[in-house]
């Protein structure tokens with residue numbers, strides 16, 4: 001089973017915003033090593049979503065194929081690339097069973113994806129199958145790099161849920177990244193991780209609450225509605241007591257991490 005992003009597609013970019021210069025840096029980090037080796041590289045992004053990472057690659061004129069299981073996420077991306085979509089194909093498909101021939105792509109990209117696929121090994125093998133010799137596998141993720149009010153509010157929610165007898169599970173993404181790294185190493189590959197961009201986002205307590213309340217983060221989907229609603233009411237009460245001005249922005253420091261693996 002895969003999680004369904006259809007409900008959050010139109011709000012997704014609000015939760016994971018990249019400033020334009022950050023998008024540019026990520027695109028450069030992905031494109032440059034591929035251009036070094038291949039004259040007209042073709043990029044594939046798995047779980048392309050709304051095109052946060054893909055659109056800047058497309059904007060530089062590259063051939064690009066985006067795959068996602070969610071038609072709603074692809075639809076948001078289609079709006080963004082209207083007019084520049086000449087070299088682009090968006091395909092509704094599952095990363096575990098790709099409708100492409102062996103060696104079709106010079107780079108395969110997956111950002112915030114592996115933890116959403118329980119049998120991720122299948123998707124990883126598919127990614128490696130469609131990648132040409134010498135091609136690059138890229139895995140990317142955003143990570144907040146320091147304490148923030150956003151984190152404090154989410155932590156308070158976790159505590160309130162615990163008081164109500166519900167254990168909120170977080171950290172699936174990091175654990176999965178470790179598993180994938182080990183799998184790549186066992187295949188004799190040498191993944192290299194680097195931070196390719198840093199930025200500071202401004203978010204208000206009200207925005208943090210809206211993102212939680214609308215369940216935009218997939219880790220919140222596990223909480224059953226009968227627990228979710230009262231827990232959020234209690235969290236609102238705490239937030240209103242704790243933050244005198246709900247619209248006063250606070251900073252969240254972010255980094256974008258890119259793990260790059262070159263095929264022999």
Ligand code: SAM
Pocket residue numbers: 002003004005016046047048049050051052053067068069070073093094095096110111112113116117
């Ligand atoms: N990569 C985009 C980004 O970073 O903005 C979107 C990330 S979003 C957290 C995960 C995306 O992966 C969603 O659009 C979801 O529909 C898609 N997805 C989940 N499981 C998938 C699968 N098995 N095959 C293809 N796409 C999948």
